[in-house]
Amino acid sequence: MGALETITQKIQDKAKSLLESGQAEVVIGYRKGSTPLVAAPYFARTPSDCENLIWSSFAKLNLANYLPNRTGKVALVAKGCDARSAVGQVTENQIPRDNLYLIGVPCSGLVDPAKVAAKEGRPIQKATETDETITVSGVGFEVEIKKAEVLRRNCEVCSHRSPTMADELTGPEAPAAKPDDFADIKALLAKSPSERLDYFQDLIKDCLRCYACRNACPLCYCPVCFVDETRPQWLGKSTDPMDTMTFHLLRALHCAGRCTACGACETACPVNIKVREFNRVLDKAVQENWSYEPGLTWEQKPPLTVYQPNDPADFIK
């Protein structure tokens, strides 16, 4: 049995026992998707539901997104970044620690369906996977692709593939990936302000303002988002490029020091905008100024949500 099947089995077993013992009322995990290269969110409430739970390298959404405002005890299937998001939600008082059970999955990185589609141009009707490869097929073809060649870009650089704070791990720790060295961001920041503006304007030129990036993000749990607020109305509702840019800048700033690089925003974007580019600039700043990575302890709050007398202040002119 490969690692994927082992993890799937362990998730199912654990989910069943949590539901049977009453330690959880619902287990949020993944099921097989209805289309190729997709694993979909699934809410298991009875022991028999648990047979639908799977682990897959297509499990692209961050399920911590479903935690805020939830009452009752919940167990969450979480890879490294998702577990850190869930921990962040506990520190931000979105869910009581006692209501949360983390079923941790050591993750080897998820597959980017866009990269697969770019590699195999023909319409894909079916996709299967082993630990190292995926096999896609369609009318008159079947092709095997190495997962390492089609990982999501946030999975290629990942600081914590295995959950650090899980209540239980479903397998041995995953081999570490190299962390983000921000080389491209450093190069971007070395450019002139107008060149940087051009870069980001070009990045979001296809944005539809559907807010899928926001809605897929476990950090975006405000009851009313600033873009939707009407009294006062902070932002126009049209496709005016200035309004669109304001949305992206403020969204990213609201996530500064809280983002765990899970990539759910980019996964959800229907026009393939690399929304994380905004976040990465801020990730870099937070790591440099506070040596902080979110979601690694149950206590420490994100640096930009607290004040400390020794906070850096030399940027105030």
Added chain:
Amino acid sequence: MTLLGKVISVNNPYMPYPVRIASVVVDSPDKSLRTFKFEFLDPEDENRFAYLPGQFAELSVPGQGEIPIGIASSPTEKGYVLFTVNRVGQVSSFLHNMKEGDIMGVRGPLGHPYPVEALKGKNIVIIASGFAVTTLRATVVWLLHPDNRPNYGRITFVYGARSPGHLLFKDDWEAWQKRDDIDVYVAIYKMVPGWTGKVGFVPAVLQEICPPAENTAAIICGPPIAIKTTQPVLFEAGYKPDNIIMSLENRMKCGLGICGRCNVGPEYVCKDGPVFTLAQLNELPPEY
């Protein structure tokens, strides 16, 4: 302003008629209600704005937006249109600060009127709670007009509000009380010194005086709770769902059955309503 494409010269249902605010009357002690009297800048627009009681219009405030409001005047009242506006949101708050003489827009008439044609030959009981009285005031004025009154049987008007100060259109219903071709019952919810009318919630008052159901239709307008508690009284008196007529409110934008937000099942409150019978609503999702 750059014109793009073809000019939409006729029948642009998004184009408001320009109007001048002829007067503003503060209607309630807390100043949350004001009644606006508008005059059309182009007198011809008054003819184009041909309406019947129960219809509504979008009050169009440049730079602020539009709000759908029931028409409080009757088409038998010439030279102006009346709207009572509750201050709740951005547009209504701005409108409350506008003054006599200011220019704005009125877009409509929209929706269907109360079925005055189908009700010919019938008795009508009109039941109003709170400031939802507006289109019912229009209905009574229209029914009492000499051209229309002979076409209908007994007319009963029941109206309740929180306090005497919250009762709108006092001059109108006081005048109706003096007539012998309409029965008028006006109530406040809690007794205050000096009040000589009825006291109690509208359903309780209705229970006391409810006309027999035979050949009678009821028109109800009010907040959801008043509509809900009035229905059992009518059922008890023998009214059937297809003779209970109501007007719905939902969030609206276009008023034309296009922009999509006011639907109750397959029906758009703006285009297919706002007037529905209880029999119709019983077959639809309660999304209002």
Added chain:
Amino acid sequence: MTEYIVKEDALTAFFQAIANGRRLLAPQGQGENCRLEVATGPVSLDYGNTHLSPKATFFPQTEKILAYHKKADQPKYNQYQDLGDHAEPTVIFGIRPCDAKGLAISNKVFQNDRFTDPYWKGKYESALKIGLACLNPSPQCFCAAMGGSPFGEMGLDVLAYPKEKGLGLKPLTPAGEELVKAASLPSADLASEIKDLEKKAIEAQGPLDTYQIINERKIMELYKADHWSATAEPCLGCGVCTFFCPTCHCFDIQDETSEAGGVRMRNWDTCMSPLFTVHGSGHNPRPSKTERVRQRFMHKLKYIPIKQDGVRGCTGCGRCVVMCPANIDIRTVAATMAQASA
């Protein structure tokens, strides 16, 4: 009407002839990047479908409709003025039958039993629409299950299909006939070939499902069914399904002002947003995502068929199936609606 053939070497001349000085929109780019745009490069004939539906051509995401001056010394100050319908004579080549049907369904909303939306009408009626039939439907396609066809004709003036690296053409309306005649093409009897290709393309989509059951069930029976909370639970509440849907037509009207005046514009809106229906009082008829998700599927599969003689509001283009980040698949939901008990 007879059919016509465009040989491979006559394609360029054909596109010039049908444009005839008008704006020509045609598939540009390959794969996911394929868009219906002003044709500046070669016209793609081999693509699944355009990433976005063509609705924005007739119903832009943002459209300025009226404007006014707010300075009292300006003529007609505070009175709204017409900004025109933004229409221009257009020929569109390459709309897929599912999308043409979607536009035809929206057309009945924009031009309904009581009102005509002049902004839609101007653009929709100044465009001649040439559809491109699908010989090989994509894996996410299910137009036939929704009562359509890969060779569907609804909402089109001409139906084209790839034929020996050129095209076969079937005019469907007098305007379409005139358009094709202007290109001086050889005529042919293609009826039986079209029939065969259509049969093959429908079979490639897999078996038909029993959506008819939904038609037979009463609104409240479907509405009160107990699956809606579970159906909606994974929904993120983004508007991706609505933005990509060829029949979603909801919009918001907004005023924006500057120092001199202001404009009234409309913008795409989505029933997935909690603010879409919220009353001024704070009351919300569709307060949670359960009601909102139910609204979307009831609208597509029950309300639109009631209002449009049984034509379903989903055309089976499959965009929402592919785009939904939470994999809420309308085919699964329809099957659940047909099976679930109240």
